[in-house]
Amino acid sequence: MKQYRRTARRHPIQYYIDGILNGNRITLSQAITLAESQLPSDQQLSESILTELLPHTGKSIRIGITGVPGVGKSTFIEAFGALLTQEGYKVAVLTIDPSSPKTKGSILGDKTRMEKLAANPMAYIRPSASGNTLGGVAAGTKESILLCEAAGYDVILVETVGVGQSEISIRELTDFFLLLMLAGAGDELQGIKKGIMEMADTIAITKADGDNITASKLAKKSYQNALHLFAQSEQDWYPKVFTCSALEGNGMHTIWKEILRFESHMKERGYFQQRRKEQDLYWMHQYINEQLHKHFYQDTSIQKMLSIKKDNILNGEELPIQGAKVLLEQYFSSITKA
């Protein structure tokens, strides 16, 4: 992320706060850059900005959108975002592309793919390289959401590629989790794990147009049956499956109505705020665990010993717990001496 850091100039805190509260996109982008930065001084500045802005955050609906590559996430978001801005909402899109952590390629790619939305004065698009991950999501995504809220965005769309751990983290960042799926993938779930379907608050079958309409309807039925078999929400929310076409604009409005229905359902029952509070504690513990983990595995004496212990265990010469204990002893003796 050097390209950001190089252009990021430091300003006094008030510069960021005024700019963001006035909805200035350049200031917003600068503040997100600080939030994504790994430099301790940037992080400190970012935390000070966020602490000041906290009273202005929390008023949006945060929507996580996931699906495998090729499902049409960008196309969906372009059409969905356009609909929302037409209805008068300010829309922020945070896209996370784990495939290109350090190049500008994906960023330009995303911007090109969402051309119209990027040019829309009611929309703000911010691509993040996820080189530095916290639980699979780019470092700073949580902070970026808060900054966008302070800048007055009503709907925050957080887009991730549906691989690995990223969906689990996105579930811990957003109020509503939309899973995009393709029709006609036959017996397979297109690489989407069942655990991901379980987390979805709604599923949308994309590209339900032209020759694909029949297949989409079948897929809808099939996934709806699968959800019926599994679903048993503690919060009385039973995820539905919809079809949509970004090309023809079909289904977009129905999905938005479903999201609004979800929002009132959850708010009426107190689950909306509860989920956000649980998310905040989750992120605190998650950050602590990651730092403890990092501190251990970055210890130079541990790095020296670890591969030997791994070899011993793989060769069956040492028990896993035995190896772990020796490493832990070494670690604690190393840091107390330091």
Added chain:
Amino acid sequence: MKQYRRTARRHPIQYYIDGILNGNRITLSQAITLAESQLPSDQQLSESILTELLPHTGKSIRIGITGVPGVGKSTFIEAFGALLTQEGYKVAVLTIDPSSPKTKGSILGDKTRMEKLAANPMAYIRPSASGNTLGGVAAGTKESILLCEAAGYDVILVETVGVGQSEISIRELTDFFLLLMLAGAGDELQGIKKGIMEMADTIAITKADGDNITASKLAKKSYQNALHLFAQSEQDWYPKVFTCSALEGNGMHTIWKEILRFESHMKERGYFQQRRKEQDLYWMHQYINEQLHKHFYQDTSIQKMLSIKKDNILNGEELPIQGAKVLLEQYFSSITKA
């Protein structure tokens, strides 16, 4: 687990090694008690025993069996174990009951439920209270498996109640994961999460007898469809659904044949040993993470600060990462001073 510790007498290492290699059940039980003990001196002795026995381990097939309470796990294991011993296999059953961590209740309960198998000279049953968990499984389960193998058991059945994290750990302990399910539970998955079904190598619908036969066949079809929709194994293994009746003995042999088919399938492709090696490294890292976590949260200064930080975060006065950073600074300053 005081009742164990009180009766556990220490013997020289050779006593345990000779006894176990001779298949002495009393010595085996004593060694498992040491492996489950939280006393550092017991743990040291246990590690020495296991290190000596390592060359004699690894030759069994380790089968994890899970299902919700009421699915008939004990009845299934009683019938399944009887079949295996008739075929000439020595069978060890390790049962983990998280519901009664400290009483002997569950232990006596299990023993009574598996009366016939307990009296079978070819079978060994060891109930463990899971008061001290490592990733949801009783501390020492991994070690117990190795000890049973050294004692000459050909098949190790590890039984857990299907709740929470226990299935995930059982997947990391065993070669084959059998999920027991009930028919006639309608639209719901009997509290079994989708992620658990995803881990299953085979599903068996229990109690497929009498009035329940039609419902069992329907359930089989329904779960098989759900698995078809999801399954896409990297190892070319597509889990099947079977019906069985412990009462009438139906289906047990088919399930065992499927397990043997799985074993050769995995061994031919090299996945069998690979899974075991990955499991060993998993347990090493898991143990390290748990200890780091424990060390942090048991720190007295952290305990004092944590609830304040939690309140601040829940009231929106502090950012999760900010709170985490203050706690981490406190922790590292506290342990380096100690």
